[in-house]
Structure formats: C-alpha cells, structure tokens
Amino acid sequence: MSTNPAVPHHHTPAVFYVAPDGNDAWSGAHPQPNTSRTDGPLATIARARDAIRELKRAQGGLKQPVRVSIREGTYFLPESLVLTAEDSGSEQCPITYAAYEGEKPVISGGAPITGWRSAQVNGRAAWTAHLPKVQDGEWYFTQLFVNGERRLRPRLPKEGFYRLAGLVGVGPDAPWNEGQDKALFSDEDIKPWKNLSDVEVVTLSLWVESHLPVAAVDEKERIVTFARRSVFRLTEDFAGAGARYYVTNVFEALDTPGQWYLDRGAGIVYYLPKPGEEPDRVAVIAPRLPQIVRFAGDPEKQQWVEHVRLQGLTFAHTEWRLPADVSGASQAAVNVPGAVLWQGARHCAIRDCTIAHIGNYAVELTAPCEHNTILGNAMFDLGAGGVKVGHGTSHTLVSDNEIGDGGHIFHSAVGVWIGNSGHNQVVHNHIHDLDYTGVSVGWTWGYGASEAVDNRIEFNHIHHVGRGMLSDLGGIYTLGISPGTVLRHNLIHDSWSATYGGWGVYLDEGSSGILVENNVVYRTKTGGFHQHYGRENTIRNNIFALGKEMQITRSREEDHRSFSFERNIVYWTEGELLSGTWKNGNFFFDSNLYCHADESGESPPTEEGQARRPADQEGGRPIAFAGASLDEWRARGMDVHSLIADPKFKDPAHDDFTLAAGSPAFSLGFHAIDVSQVGPRGPEQRER
Numbered sequence: 054m055s056t057n058p059a060v061p062h063h064h065t066p067a068v069f070y071v072a073p074d075g076n077d078a079w080s081g082a083h084p085q086p087n088t089s090r091t092d093g094p095l096a097t098i099a100r101a102r103d104a105i106r107e108l109k110r111a112q113g114g115l116k117q118p119v120r121v122s123i124r125e126g127t128y129f130l131p132e133s134l135v136l137t138a139e140d141s142g143s144e145q146c147p148i149t150y151a152a153y154e155g156e157k158p159v160i161s162g163g164a165p166i167t168g169w170r171s172a173q174v175n176g177r178a179a180w181t182a183h184l185p186k187v188q189d190g191e192w193y194f195t196q197l198f199v200n201g202e203r204r205l206r207p208r209l210p211k212e213g214f215y216r217l218a219g220l221v222g223v224g225p226d227a228p229w230n231e232g233q234d235k236a237l238f239s240d241e242d243i244k245p246w247k248n249l250s251d252v253e254v255v256t257l258s259l260w261v262e263s264h265l266p267v268a269a270v271d272e273k274e275r276i277v278t279f280a281r282r283s284v285f286r287l288t289e290d291f292a293g294a295g296a297r298y299y300v301t302n303v304f305e306a307l308d309t310p311g312q313w314y315l316d317r318g319a320g321i322v323y324y325l326p327k328p329g330e331e332p333d334r335v336a337v338i339a340p341r342l343p344q345i346v347r348f349a350g351d352p353e354k355q356q357w358v359e360h361v362r363l364q365g366l367t368f369a370h371t372e373w374r375l376p377a378d379v380s381g382a383s384q385a386a387v388n389v390p391g392a393v394l395w396q397g398a399r400h401c402a403i404r405d406c407t408i409a410h411i412g413n414y415a416v417e418l419t420a421p422c423e424h425n426t427i428l429g430n431a432m433f434d435l436g437a438g439g440v441k442v443g444h445g446t447s448h449t450l451v452s453d454n455e456i457g458d459g460g461h462i463f464h465s466a467v468g469v470w471i472g473n474s475g476h477n478q479v480v481h482n483h484i485h486d487l488d489y490t491g492v493s494v495g496w497t498w499g500y501g502a503s504e505a506v507d508n509r510i511e512f513n514h515i516h517h518v519g520r521g522m523l524s525d526l527g528g529i530y531t532l533g534i535s536p537g538t539v540l541r542h543n544l545i546h547d548s549w550s551a552t553y554g555g556w557g558v559y560l561d562e563g564s565s566g567i568l569v570e571n572n573v574v575y576r577t578k579t580g581g582f583h584q585h586y587g588r589e590n591t592i593r594n595n596i597f598a599l600g601k602e603m604q605i606t607r608s609r610e611e612d613h614r615s616f617s618f619e620r621n622i623v624y625w626t627e628g629e630l631l632s633g634t635w636k637n638g639n640f641f642f643d644s645n646l647y648c649h650a651d652e653s654g655e656s657p658p659t660e661e662g663q664a665r666r667p668a669d670q671e672g673g674r675p676i677a678f679a680g681a682s683l684d685e686w687r688a689r690g691m692d693v694h695s696l697i698a699d700p701k702f703k704d705p706a707h708d709d710f711t712l713a714a715g716s717p718a719f720s721l722g723f724h725a726i727d728v729s730q731v732g733p734r735g736p737e738q739r740e741r
Contacts, residue, residue, distance in 0.1 A: 180326060
C-alpha cells in the first residue's frame with residue numbers, strides 16, 4: 054500500500070483528490086478507491102495540504118500548478134483549515150482547492166447531532182439528545198440547522214418588539230454613547246426564567262444592537278440587570294424613548310415547531326419538529342468552529358500566503374460569540390470575524406463558492422492583505438454580513454457576488470464593509486435583505502488622514518437594507534476623506550430605518566472628494582441622498598425618487614463647499630424636497646429636474662421644458678426650496694438653469710425609471726442611466 058503522496062511529473066499539473074470514502078494513508082492520486090482498496094483519494098483536506106508541502110520539498114519548490122479536487126459530501130472539520138506561507142503557490146504555479154467537476158462538497162465547521170429521543174416539552178411533542186461535551190462545558194452553540202435551514206431559539210415577543218420603560222440610575226439626558234447594565238421593563242415582559250443566565254436581551258439603539266445576558270430580574274421593581282453594559286444608551290435614538298428589544302433563548306417560550314433550546318447544565322438539546330420531520334430522516338447540525346478556513350501569513354517576516362484559490366466549495370456552520378465583557382460594536386459589527394479569514398494574503402481568490410448557515414461574517418481580510426479577489430460567490434443565511442475588507446488592506450476585488458439574508462444575530466453587520474482601506478473595487482454585486490447598511494466605505498470621522506482612497510463602488514444592486522430594525526443607515530455609506538472614490542451606476546432602493554436615517558446614498562462624517570454619479574435611488578424612508586458633512590463632493594446625473602419623508606438632506610453648515618448637485622432628477626410624491634440646513638450657501642445646485650407628482654405618481658401637467666413656479670395655479674403641487682420660492686432660491690445662485698417638469702419616466706409606479714425619448718431632462722445634459730448591467734454577471738461576461 055502506498056503511504057506517500059504521488060509526485061507528478063514536473064511538466065504536468067498535480068492533482069490530489071479528497072473524498073468521504075478516502076484514506077489519508079493513500080496517495081490521493083485517484084478520484085475513487087481502487088478495487089483492492091490499497092490506493093485512492095485522501096480523506097481530509099488537511100492531509101491534501103500536507104501532501105502539497107511534501108511535494109514542494111521533494112521537488113525543491115513547486116514546479117507546476119496544483120489542484121486539490123474535493124468530491125461530494127460533507128467534511129466536518131475537527132479544527133479550522135489553516136494555510137500558512139508554506140502552503141503558497143506562485144503566479145505560474147497556483148494552488149487551487151476546488152470542487153470535483155459537477156459536485157458540491159460542503160466544508161463544515163459544525164457537528165451532526167444524532168441519537169434523538171421522543172419527549173414532551175411545554176405540552177408539545179419534542180426530540181431530545183444528550184451532548185456530553187456540552188454538559189462538560191467543552192461546547193456551546195447558539196444556532197441549529199436542520200436539513201440546511203436555520204432553526205430559531207424561542208423568542209419573546211413572538212413577533213415585533215418590547216420597549217424598555219426607562220433607564221436606571223441615569224436620566225434620559227445621559228450621554229448617548231455610554232451604555233447601561235440595568236433598565237426598567239414593563240408589566241411582565243421579563244421574568245426569572247429557567248437558566249436565566251443563558252437568556253439574552255437584544256436591544257436596538259441608534260445604529261447598533263447590544264447582546265445582554267440577563268444577570269438578575271427584580272419583578273417587584275421591574276428592573277432587569279445585565280451581565281454586561283450596552284454599547285450605547287438604552288434608548289431608541291437620540292430622543293428619550295426606551296430602546297426596542299427582544300428576548301431570546303427562553304425555555305418557557307419553547308412552543309412552536311421548528312424551535313429548539315439547549316440546556317447547557319444538563320447537556321440536553323430540545324427540538325420541536327416540524328410536520329413531517331422524522332429523527333432518522335433529518336440532518337441536524339450544530340456549529341463548533343468560528344472559522345472554517347484561515348489564511349495565516351506573517352508579512353512582517355515576508356511570509357505571505359500567495360496564489361491560493363478556493364473554488365466551487367460550500368463553507369457552512371460556524372459559531373462565534375462576543376467576549377464576556379463586550380455587548381457589541383460601535384458600528385457595523387466590526388468586531389465579528391469572518392468564517393473564511395485571511396491575514397497576510399496576496400494574490401489569492403475565493404471564486405464561485407457558497408458561504409451560508411454561519412454565525413459571523415462570510416469573508417474577512419485583515420491587515421495586511423493586498424491584491425485579492427472575491428468573485429462570483431453566494432453568501433446567505435449569515436449571522437452577520439458578507440465581506441469585511443479591514444484596515445491596512447488594499448486592492449481587493451469584490452465582484453459578482455450575491456450577499457443577502459444577513460444580520461440573523463448581529464443586526465448591525467454590513468453587506469460589504471471597507472475600513473481604512475484603499476484601491477478596492479466593489480462591483481456588480483447583489484446585496485440585499487440586511488438590517489443595516491449595504492456597502493460601507495471608510496473609518497475616519499472628520500477630516501483626519503484616511504487610507505480609504507480610490508475605492509470604486511459600481512454596478513451594484515442594493516435593496517431592502519435597514520428593514521425597520523436600526524437607524525442612521527444607507528444603501529451606500531461613506532466616512533472620511535476619500536479622494537478618488539466613486540459611487541457609480543448603482544441601483545439602490547428600499548432603504549428603511551427604524552426612526553431617522555434610511556437613506557440611499559449617505560456621505561457621513563468628513564466624507565470628501567467623492568463622485569456620486571449615474572445611480573438610480575428610490576423608495577427610501579428619509580431620502581435618496583444625505584450629506585452630514587464633508588467637502589467638495591460631486592453629485593451628478595443621478596435619479597433620486599420617492600423618498601417618503603424628504604429627498605435631499607444636508608445636515609451641517611461648514612465654511613467650505615459641501616457638494617455640487619448637478620444634472621440630477623428628483624421625483625417625489627410626499628415629504629419635503631430639501632431638509633436640514635441650507636443657510637450659508639456653501640453648496641451648488643444647477644441643471645437639475647424636479648418633479649413633485651401626486652400620490653398616484655401622476656406628474657403635474659406642465660408644458661414640456663417649462664419651469665413651474667411653486668405657487669402657480671396650473672394644478673401643479675407647490676415646491677419649496679429649503680423654505681424659499683424658486684425665484685428666491687435662484688436669487689441665491691442655485692438651480693438657475695434647472696426645470697420643474699415631468700421627467701417622463703416609463704412607469705415609476707412599478708419601479709421603471711427609464712426616460713422617454715422626449716424627456717426634458719435631456720435638455721439639461723442628463724445622460725440616460727442603463728440599469729441592465731447592474732448586479733452579478735455571467736461567467737463569460739465577468740471574465741472579459
């Protein structure tokens with residue numbers, strides 16, 4: 054029997070096979086066992102990695118490309134697969150870990166649960182399983198997946214949220230960014246439930262959530278004490294209303310098919326089966342590992358992980374929990390790591406993979422990383438968000454991915470988050486169904502030095518962000534000085550906040566030097582565009598439509614030009630046109646088209662190309678420009694060449710903002726925006 058890996062001829066590609074019926078004592082040179090079962094595929098990916106190391110040593114360095122071809126099946130990893138500089142390929146001889154052609158292997162950070170027994174729980178038919186490692190304190194999980202679907206722990210209230218009745222020990226004017234470890238609750242919303250220290254209150258304040266294990270409950274005084282302090286003050290936003298919250302992992306609330314509960318002390322997991330589920334016919338998996346794959350380079354020693362590719366694989370089932378003294382992050386769930394974590398990687402790629410059923414972000418690049426590619430992947434059922442491009446990284450391509458169904462645990466996570474990092478491209482992605490922001494770029498508050506320069510956010514379809522869960526968010530959100538950064542050809546819609554701040558494009562603190570052009574933004578709660586403060590941004594040739602409360606916002610006066618706003622179309626049926634502060638004139642508007650249609654979407658009957666005065670008698674709806682008439686606004690040098698007219702959209706009531714050939718917008722120099730190229734492309738298109 055062969056016990057050494059095959060050594061291919063130096064002029065041919067090397068292939069190692071891995072299969073569920075393999076054996077790590079075999080060569081890995083064959084995709085299936087031979088008839089005598091003396092040779093065949095390897096059993097584990099870790100052994101294939103080690104076989105490549107042995108090959109490199111035998112050859113005195115890699116002499117040909119290497120491919121690890123992984124057969125279909127689920128591979129439950131005992132520990133994260135770690136790749137170091139020793140596991141690097143080269144530009145001429147890359148190393149690829151890939152699915153066997155036509156097959157879909159799953160690399161799991163979890164473990165199957167079997168040995169179910171029938172039981173009765175809270176008057177319901179249930180299954181139970183005893184897990185000794187849980188009872189011994191070696192394993193704790195907060196997620197469960199049954200037949201590839203996320204199952205939920207019991208939650209109160211069943212739908213919607215409770216609201217805290219008040220703060221304890223501080224007044225409503227306490228600093229908004231200082232948390233508390235006590236709060237008042239209403240009526241019987243919180244009780245001294247079984248295994249109380251495992252019950253978690255999740256509060257929603259401003260743009261973050263806090264995860265607060267319960268330490269004690271005083272039913273008489275209606276005071277709940279938490280085991281850690283909240284991230285921010287326990288109010289909904291800057292006003293004094295108590296934060297909304299829900300309670301999870303309450304044993305007494307376990308009463309709905311599909312719910313489950315883990316009793317840590319007893320080491321027993323309870324599951325209420327859905328109709329038709331049988332214990333011997335379902336696959337139940339609980340997560341164990343925080344990372345499935347980890348690239349561990351050490352660039353300080355010039356030891357990079359280079360030219361390694363992950364392709365066509367599925368990564369699933371991770372568990373990550375906050376440290377005992379931390380309840381969350383101040384923004385974007387930035388302290389939550391990725392299930393696939395790269396550090397010290399360059400010229401690496403993850404392509405056409407699926408990352409799903411996880412408790413954290415999908416992919417994370419930490420400093421330093423450079424020239425890496427995340428292409429054509431599907432990321433869904435995410436505990437946090439999609440991709441994190443960390444501080445000190447650069448030249449990352451995030452392209453043609455679908456990132457959605459996120460924030461299951463960490464609501465403030467982002468579809469694609471770029472920190473203090475430059476020269477990145479986020480292009481042709483479909484980003485949707487998140488509780489916070491779609492794409493976030495930059496990590497400097499104000500006008501200090503920033504590395505978030507020359508970032509391109511283009512041709513992305515971003516929608517259904519916020520979902521009424523958090524506030525102060527956007528389809529695309531930026532921070533800090535960002536020269537060369539471009540937000541272009543994005544389709545953004547359905548940005549919906551809990552209270553304030555559900556914007557389409559949101560240039561926050563110090564955002565400067567950014568070009569925003571050729572975007573279509575519609576159906577947002579508080580407007581299509583908002584600049585808090587910044588300087589010399591250019592907003593041109595965009596469509597901003599159907600903001601509910603307002604359309605365009607500027608919220609700070611400064612002694613430099615905030616932005617220029619030219620050749621845009623603003624179309625709305627409710628709310629005000631300009632909100633915020635517009636006193637000092639350090640901004641510029643011109644050659645825009647404005648249309649205040651009625652609630653049905655019918656535009657006012659203006660004569661084509663004619664400006665309408667805000668208070669005329671021709672049946673149009675009045676338009677106020679920051680409280681001024683059009684003439685008064687023009688006297689300030691604003692919108693001198695702009696029009697108030699019907700843009701002649703094809704069907705705005707059904708989200709079609711295509712312009713008819715005779716649109717008056719064209720007379721202003723507006724260029725038609727083609728959204729047909731937005732979102733992920735097919736393999737042939739993206740390779741061009």
